[in-house]
Amino acid sequence: MPPAPEPADTIFAPATGFGRAAVSVVRISGPAAGPALDALAGPRPAPRRLSLRRLTDAATGTLLDQALVAWLPGPATATGEDMAELHLHGGTAVRAAVLRALGAQPGCRPAEAGAFTRRAFLNGRLDLTEAEGIADLIDAETEAQRVQALRQLEGALGRQVAAWRDTAIDLLASTEAALDFADEGDVDDSGLDAALTGRAADLAQDIRKTLADGRRGERLREGFCVVLAGPPNAGKSTLLNALAGRDAAIVSDIPGTTRDAIEVRCDLGGLPVMLVDTAGLRETADPVEAEGVARTRRRIETADLVLRLIPIDAPEPDREGGPATLWVRTKADLATASAGQFRPREPRNPLPLAGRGGGGAEGTAEPPPSPPSSPQGGEERCVLPHDATAETLLISARTGAGLDTLLAAIQRVAEASLGGDALVTRERHRDALTRTVIHLDRVVAASPDYPPELTAEDLRLAVRSLGEVGGHVGVEEMLDRLFAGFCIGK
Numbered sequence: 001m002p003p004a005p006e007p008a009d010t011i012f013a014p015a016t017g018f019g020r021a022a023v024s025v026v027r028i029s030g031p032a033a034g035p036a037l038d039a040l041a042g043p044r045p046a047p048r049r050l051s052l053r054r055l056t057d058a059a060t061g062t063l064l065d066q067a068l069v070a071w072l073p074g075p076a077t078a079t080g081e082d083m084a085e086l087h088l089h090g091g092t093a094v095r096a097a098v099l100r101a102l103g104a105q106p107g108c109r110p111a112e113a114g115a116f117t118r119r120a121f122l123n124g125r126l127d128l129t130e131a132e133g134i135a136d137l138i139d140a141e142t143e144a145q146r147v148q149a150l151r152q153l154e155g156a157l158g159r160q161v162a163a164w165r166d167t168a169i170d171l172l173a174s175t176e177a178a179l180d181f182a183d184e185g186d187v188d189d190s191g192l193d194a195a196l197t198g199r200a201a202d203l204a205q206d207i208r209k210t211l212a213d214g215r216r217g218e219r220l221r222e223g224f225c226v227v228l229a230g231p232p233n234a235g236k237s238t239l240l241n242a243l244a245g246r247d248a249a250i251v252s253d254i255p256g257t258t259r260d261a262i263e264v265r266c267d268l269g270g271l272p273v274m275l276v277d278t279a280g281l282r283e284t285a286d287p288v289e290a291e292g293v294a295r296t297r298r299r300i301e302t303a304d305l306v307l308r309l310i311p312i313d314a315p316e317p318d319r320e321g322g323p324a325t326l327w328v329r330t331k332a333d334l335a336t337a338s339a340g341q342f343r344p345r346e347p348r349n350p351l352p353l354a355g356r357g358g359g360g361a362e363g364t365a366e367p368p369p370s371p372p373s374s375p376q377g378g379e380e381r382c383v384l385p386h387d388a389t390a391e392t393l394l395i396s397a398r399t400g401a402g403l404d405t406l407l408a409a410i411q412r413v414a415e416a417s418l419g420g421d422a423l424v425t426r427e428r429h430r431d432a433l434t435r436t437v438i439h440l441d442r443v444v445a446a447s448p449d450y451p452p453e454l455t456a457e458d459l460r461l462a463v464r465s466l467g468e469v470g471g472h473v474g475v476e477e478m479l480d481r482l483f484a485g486f487c488i489g490k
């Protein structure tokens with residue numbers, strides 16, 4: 001199963017973050033892990049037990065630290081190799097001294113990024129999808145991302161693809177049998193029979209269903225992109241700041257303030273959402289602002305959701321088609337006193353942003369708006385009288401009115417787009433599975449006089465592309481299956 005032999009050298013690296021901490025863990029993996037542990041912390045402790053040891057530099061005899069150490073003989077370890085762990089006091093100098101002493105041990109070298117997981121994969125402890133699950137779990141910033149990564153680490157995708165691959169190998173074995181033993185009379189030589197074609201069709205259909213997921217898994221890894229767009233001075237930057245809970249973007253009463261797109265990542269009910277403030281849309285002779293407007297248009301095209309912001313006192317714009325859009329009337333506080341056209345409504349369930357952060361602050365030219373609080377003035381939302389079909393949200397970033405409703409609306413759209421358990425989480429999976437379906441479709445569509453050699457080749461390619469997902473390649477298993485499964489007796 002592993003595509004390459006086990007590396008012979010021994011690697012070490014801090015497993016915990018850099019900087020000060022209570023404890024810092026250093027991991028060692030490879031054939032010299034035991035001897036290196038003996039040299040620094042001897043005598044070697046009993047396997048899989050934490051033991052307190054004085055660590056000394058073997059070359060100079062200098063005391064390095066007091067540490068809990070573990071000896072983890074392979075192959076039942078994370079990497080499949082002999083491993084050791086040193087639980088050091090979490091100081092920068094302690095860690096540096098221990099890493100230096102380890103580097104002086106024969107056969108030991110610092111690990112490159114991902115080297116431990118790579119060895120786990122090479123030694124058959126993980127398939128590629130599980131290794132990807134580990135990477136995603138470490139990168140997960142929100143609850144939904146964590147759940148998806150853990151599902152993949154636990155083998156949800158790997159198991160499903162392995163089952164599909166088993167079926168494809170069976171189909172290939174049957175076809176190969178028909179080819180190899182056609183002249184011996186004990187195996188049907190008329191190419192693929194209807195049952196086999198049916199199974200290929202079912203397999204293709206199964207994979208197709210999994211692929212028809214609206215890219216939810218990939219989107220969840222990337223984050224749901226919400227673009228704030230509208231005319232200059234619509235209050236886009238003010239809204240971004242209010243939602244982010246900090247002054248991420250410059251606000252001023254000068255139209256054309258924002259030029260570059262400003263991104264703020266946030267966690268909306270466990271979903272990763274990226275809010276993007278943009279330059280106000282208008283015709284302009286200023287080349288810098290024009291470039292900003294061009295960037296806004298590109299952002300709108302790739303957005304998962306566009307918030308179209310229009311000040312409450314501006315005329316109704318044309319609602320041209322395009323990406324999913326929420327229409328938002330801003331500066332509701334300006335209208336409450338005068339206009340009587342908006343009926344007050346009861347506030348809906350508040351839905352706070354769970355954890356805001358990220359992105360670089362740009363300062364502000366105006367005092368920040370008061371943070372969103374319980375809506376004031378009682379005006380949550382309205383249906384504008386001159387457009388009976390399209391719902392428009394009404395907000396005031398200044399008072400916070402309507403922001404909870406707006407967030408709930410964004411979350412609903414994000415959930416519809418990202419929610420549910422997707423198996424496919426990377427383009428790599430999608431590409432391999434799409435190619436599998438193409439090969440299977442050719443098998444299914446083959447006419448009775450289509451050469452069985454070509455059908456076998458399509459099945460071989462289907463097995464191969466399925467194998468790519470888990471990091472297995474080759475069809476050796478198919479040969480085993482052929483002889484075991486058909487009891488040819490030769």
Ligand SMILES: Nc1nc2c(ncn2[C@@H]2O[C@H](COP(=O)(O)OP(=O)(O)OP(=O)(O)O)[C@@H](O)[C@H]2O)c(=O)[nH]1
Nearest residue numbers: 232233234235236237238252256257258280397398
């Ligand atoms: N009364 C009131 N004023 C607001 C509100 N939101 C924004 N403003 C004001 O409207 C002006 C423009 O706000 P910005 O947030 O800079 O508008 P923008 O859409 O980002 O503008 P550009 O970046 O120039 O396209 C500022 O003076 C804000 O203080 C609001 O809810 N109520």
Ligand SMILES: [K+]
Nearest residue numbers: 233252254257
């Ligand atoms: K402005």
Ligand SMILES: [Mg+2]
Nearest residue numbers: 236237257258
């Ligand atoms: Mg702005």
